[in-house]
Amino acid sequence: MSISHHNALTSAQQQIQQDLNTTLQAFALPEPLQAAVHHAVMLGGKRVRPALCYATAALNPNQNFAAVRRAAVAIELIHCYSLAHDDLPCMDNDLLRRGQPTCHAAFGEDTALLAGDILQSMAFEVLGSRLFDQAQAVDQGIVLKQMQILATASSKMVCGQVLDLQSEGKRVDQTTLEKIHQNKTGALISAAIMMAAVTVFKGTDLALPKLREYAQAIGLAFQVQDDILDIVADTQQLGKTAGKDQQVEKSTYPALMGLQAAQAYAQQLHDQAFNALSHFSENTEQLYGISEFLLHRQH
Numbered sequence: 001m002s003i004s005h006h007n008a009l010t011s012a013q014q015q016i017q018q019d020l021n022t023t024l025q026a027f028a029l030p031e032p033l034q035a036a037v038h039h040a041v042m043l044g045g046k047r048v049r050p051a052l053c054y055a056t057a058a059l060n061p062n063q064n065f066a067a068v069r070r071a072a073v074a075i076e077l078i079h080c081y082s083l084a085h086d087d088l089p090c091m092d093n094d095l096l097r098r099g100q101p102t103c104h105a106a107f108g109e110d111t112a113l114l115a116g117d118i119l120q121s122m123a124f125e126v127l128g129s130r131l132f133d134q135a136q137a138v139d140q141g142i143v144l145k146q147m148q149i150l151a152t153a154s155s156k157m158v159c160g161q162v163l164d165l166q167s168e169g170k171r172v173d174q175t176t177l178e179k180i181h182q183n184k185t186g187a188l189i190s191a192a193i194m195m196a197a198v199t200v201f202k203g204t205d206l207a208l209p210k211l212r213e214y215a216q217a218i219g220l221a222f223q224v225q226d227d228i229l230d231i232v233a234d235t236q237q238l239g240k241t242a243g244k245d246q247q248v249e250k251s252t253y254p255a256l257m258g259l260q261a262a263q264a265y266a267q268q269l270h271d272q273a274f275n276a277l278s279h280f281s282e283n284t285e286q287l288y289g290i291s292e293f294l295l296h297r298q299h
Helices: 003-025 033-042 048-057 065-086 103-107 109-127 140-167 174-200 207-232 253-257 259-277 285-296
Strands: none
Touching: 003 033, 003 048, 003 065, 003 285, 033 065, 033 103, 033 109, 048 065, 048 174, 048 207, 048 285, 065 103, 065 109, 065 140, 065 174, 103 109, 109 140, 140 174, 174 207, 174 253, 207 253, 207 259, 207 285, 253 259, 259 285
């Protein structure tokens, strides 16, 4: 792990952990829902999406970082909701997540379902709140843009999950596979980047299409590497059940093109992402570093 992305991820993990804790304390939820939400959100994770929010904001510093912090919290709450639902018996039926029992394993299916539901609504409440920004007026124009980006990405994520479930046990082509993962995984990663981008760049700025290009490449690359790790890593490394994709006959890149070709494709996508970043002349270290981590991660 290079110093640049180690520092970027460590700093992001510390910031988002603090902000998530502040956020959860701001909501008075009945038990056992409160405990289930805490379990779904606070038990670790790489926090890649918040890190991408912060790294994007670093391209144009001295802007309203409170709005970026809210975006980072919101995107992580949506991600955590999706994991709580993804692990349910009616979906992937997993008992292990981040090295811990999944939400439904710890609290029951009904509470896990409701925890996911409320995490989704909390994400949008956070975007419209004054968390981390009590001394300043909230820019409603930015809030609206962020909500639109997050809502669209959340809908795409659900559609991607439907397509993924429909493809189990089938051999799909690469176009179909990419449609699944551009929605299921890539949309939320892209949203993390674009929610920060609309905070620090004007709508006419050429930075926005370049960041969108970067986001789409890195979002798809993340899933390709995830598919690879399901084969080459073990359960202890992953913190979730290894080999699950093969067990349920999911459509994956290694299954479609072979392991070596999938690894080469992941590198190709990262090269595309780096090419998009070449538009920026400074402050790109964090985005480059996180991208390198995503390519070479082992969990």
